[in-house]
Amino acid sequence: MRTINQNLILLVFLVFGYSSPVLAAPTLEQTQSTMKTATQFMLDKASYRGGFVWSYLPDFSRQWGELEARRSMIWMQPPGTATVGHLLLDAYHATNDEFYYSAAERVAGAIIYAQHPSGGWNYVADFNGEASLKDWYATVGKQAWRLEEFHHYYGNATFDDVGTAEAAKFLLRLYVEKLDPKYRPSLNKAINFMLDSQYPIGGWPQRFPLMHDHPSKDHPDYSSFITFNDDVAAENIDFLLMCYQMLGEARVREPVIRAMNSFLVMQMGQPQPGWALQYTTEFVPAGARSYEPKALHTPTTAENIQQLIKFYYMTGESKFLARIPEALAWLESLQLPNKPEYEGRSHPSFIELGTNKSLFTHRSGANRTNGEYYVDYTPGNMLAHYKSTSNINVAKLRAAYEEALAQKSEDVVANSPLKSMGNIALPKYFTLGRVSVSDLNFRAQKAATAKKLPDQAAALINSLNKEGYWPTPLYYTTNPYNGVAPATKADNNYSATMVGNEWDTSPFPVEKPVMGISTGTYIKNMGVLIQYLQALTQR
DSSP: OOOHHHHHHHHHHHHHOOOOOOOOOOOHHHHHHHHHHHHHHIIIIIOBTTBOOSEEOTTSSOEESSSEEOTTEEEOSSSSHHHHHHHHHHHHHHHOOHHHHHHHHHHHHHHHHHOOTTSOOOSEEETTOHHHHHHHIIIIITTOTTOGGGSSOOSSEEOGGGHHHHHHHHHHHHHHHHTOGGGHHHHHHHHHHHHHHOOTTSOOBSEESOOOOOOOSSSSOGGGSEEOGGGHHHHHHHHHHHHHHHHOOGGGHHHHHHHHHHHHHHSOOTTOOOOOSEEOTTSOBOOOSTTSOSSEEHHHHHHHHHHHHHHHHHHOOTHHHHTHHHHHHHHHHTOOOSOGGGTTOSEESEEOTTTOOEEEEEEESSSTTTOEEEEESOOSSOOSSSOSEEOOOHHHHHHHHHHHHHSOHHHHTTTOGGGOTTTOOOOSOSSSSOOOSSOHHHHTSOOOOOOSHHHHHHHHHHHSOTTSSOOEEEEEEOOOOOSSOOSSOOSSOOTTSSOOSTTOOSOEEEEEEEEEEEHHHHHHHHHHHHHHHHHHHTO
């Protein structure tokens, strides 16, 4: 039995990153007991009808996804509801304990509730119904200055931020686990959603069914544009390939091929052989949110180069490598000098069409009502939430290209999923690596200091509190909804902050974080314990 002081010391070590104390290697029983206690808490106390947001105050008086959420709401973006589902299946594989399979089924119930009739998912769902969700969009969502994707309630589903792909993959995993027929209808809806929403050219819109009712001041509604942003095409290809492999779904093969070919079609010609974040249906680069101008995008170009190499390994077709050297040379030509205004990054993010000039996004004002974003050629004073410069390792990309080029032709497609319909098992674990791309609170956590896996596991077992969760500092919070922001200009400068004035509901960092409950921390810590279980059973 640990004393209160021992618990406090362990918590300080865990949260603030000091060297871990020497702890005895946990037993199998201790590890499994901790995993079950933490999971029972998350299911019975944190979740709402099997669904999750990203973080909670201990008394559940406030909770957050990407924005502050109501208690009846659940979040689909990782590390939300579907990611917890993946974790529970991982724990089931590690322990063979039916408790985790039953828990995954509880999560599946929430995911199926949240599934749009078209087959996809929105960022968020509300168990209090659509009227409640519409009201949240019209209040909290609409006043989040920088989170423009929440300014308008479309009533459809989105591919943005991996929410639909994450949920669809979870339903696929759950179905193939025991071939329970009750999950097949929702899985079929998800597959059909991917196929129905695909444009003939092979790309996907950001949202579907298509809506055109929220245009910006200088371009049409961007949610219908062909989208590379946030790996929309890559994630959809990944899911469809899983269905091809696991279910023998022959009908998805041709859409996958079209999707891969769309990367070739969308690459611009010389002298700017890169890619944009999104394109009109006439294949012209287009703007999206106010701080995403009509331009070419260097991070998307780097990501698409990686995807083309991956497609080459799937198909053995040299067309996927043919124009990579042009894109690499273009990226190399855009290298930034080492100056303070570029904040130590290697490349401008946005490149003007035609001129090849770097574009920089800024903002003025204090909130949704009186603020605005604008674009110019002047570096410095960059947005805190969406930088105009990026780090791109062109040398690493070139090395990957040259490695692919050097492969023997017979070896290139040896492990291609396109050659193995119905013959390849899904990975056993899905959540043991990177957990999140969106949750600012989770991303702000300190890395574990213990180097050895037994020490990490011991620290986690000892730091689980008596309630059953790992106390986590919540480095980000939000202003409560305060009504519609006034039009009067503010005195303070919010051009380089994460949030505007008190009317802005966007997340922002705090100097003194409160301790709370983090879904991402639960997933990450459970992953460490699963890895430790693997090490114990392999002895």
